[in-house]
């Protein structure tokens with residue numbers, strides 16, 4: 411169990427110099443990046459009057475939770491997990507419905523399809539898993555919790571409407587997560603459809619489609635009239651092959667919760683996607699900070715199954731509590747281990763909450779730079795008019811120097827929203843607003859997520875603040 415002087419300083423709300431002084435008093439000569447053991451850390455915490463127990467941090471150190479690396483020869487192809495994103499009303503829901511319908515066998519067609527939060531589509535023997543909650547908000551809030559389930563993002567753009575603000579958000583959220591994008595140009599059945607204009611606008615946002623000389627695959631479709639959906643599915647499989655998605659089905663399962671709820675009759679129910687290994691009925695499992703034993707599993711067609719391999723979504727019963735979307739699950743060796751890991755995780759989550767302040771902020775940017783903790787300042791810019799968003803983006807990117815690259819990961823027009831805050835949280839970014847304010851939910855979310863949100867009326871002031879922060883000259887705000 412080890413953490414560095416600077417980590418300990420942050421944890422205790424002290425400067426690294428203060429910690430170093432305490433260490434010297436104990437006869438330990440330390441530098442800022444030096445590691446101290448847990449016992450020493452606890453002694454120092456005690457001396458500072460901090461009521462915290464510094465615990466062994468690494469997950470792997472919790473007994474029973476060791477996750478072995480897979481050997482190359484054990485890995486086999488797994489099917490892709492896909493999310494649909496795009497502007498409201500551009501056809502996300504219709505596309506998902508149409509994809510599901512192309513795939514319903516006659517036997518199933520009569521029955522009731524029970525939604526479990528994800529669905530599997532079969533195309534000539536190959537499978538694709540679609541997450542049912544479309545949109546970049548769900549995608550990014552999971553990412554902010556450290557979970558990335560999506561392998562490929564389908565960006566849907568209505569051909570009669572073109573790129574809209576949420577299209578731009580979706581592009582930037584997918585880019586920030588480094589997920590490959592396939593563009594579905596939708597509503598081509600409409601007389602006003604203009605796919606070429608969509609391609610032109612995409613290029614303005616850094617997505618160059620194939621017939622424009624780029625490498626982004628775009629497929630014209632009509633979700634409503636089921637046109638060209640099969641081509642879109644083939645393209646997903648093509649991209650999946652290039653991504654070389656692999657997993658080892660012959661091990662204990664790990665994966666991510668995509669939905670959790672309390673069902674009156676069945677108790678806590680979680681929809682999970684297996685990322686590696688095979689999940690089986692009877693497996694003892696740790697899920698986020700809760701645990702249980704898989705009592706029953708239902709697949710996306712509502713059928714009882716005994717096993718679920720990589721990339722398979724299943725609903726599981728038998729947990730002691732309701733987990734959250736984005737929680738990780740891990741199958742462990744025994745019920746006893748599951749329970750004790752769950753206890754330890756609860757403690758860990760408490761510790762993590764104390765550490766939330768480790769996110770980047772202008773106030774401690776310089777310090778974090780000095781410690782080598784920050785090499786890149788990610789910024790999200792929201793402004794009242796497009797012109798100033800653009801101007802600020804350019805001015806900011808010019809501030810980059812040898813020590814820190816300033817990177818505007820998203821810029822847009824309008825108030826600061828919850829989605830902006832989640833993107834900032836997931837990408838360790840700060841948010842800068844010009845003549846705009848956070849919507850009320852965004853403000854409290856920013857506090858919870860420790861995201862630094864600053865609003866300005868004058869561009870010059872913002873530039874000065876960032877410059878000052880980069881050189882350690884920023885006066886703290888009171």
Ligand code: GDP
Nearest residue numbers: 497498499500501502503504596597632633634
């Ligand atoms: P979402 O908000 O992105 O989920 O969009 P929806 O799937 O709810 O679609 C919004 C509207 O566009 C609905 O009225 C759909 O019927 C319509 N729509 C979706 N796809 C198409 C399409 O390919 N062609 C036409 N003409 N309308 C579509």
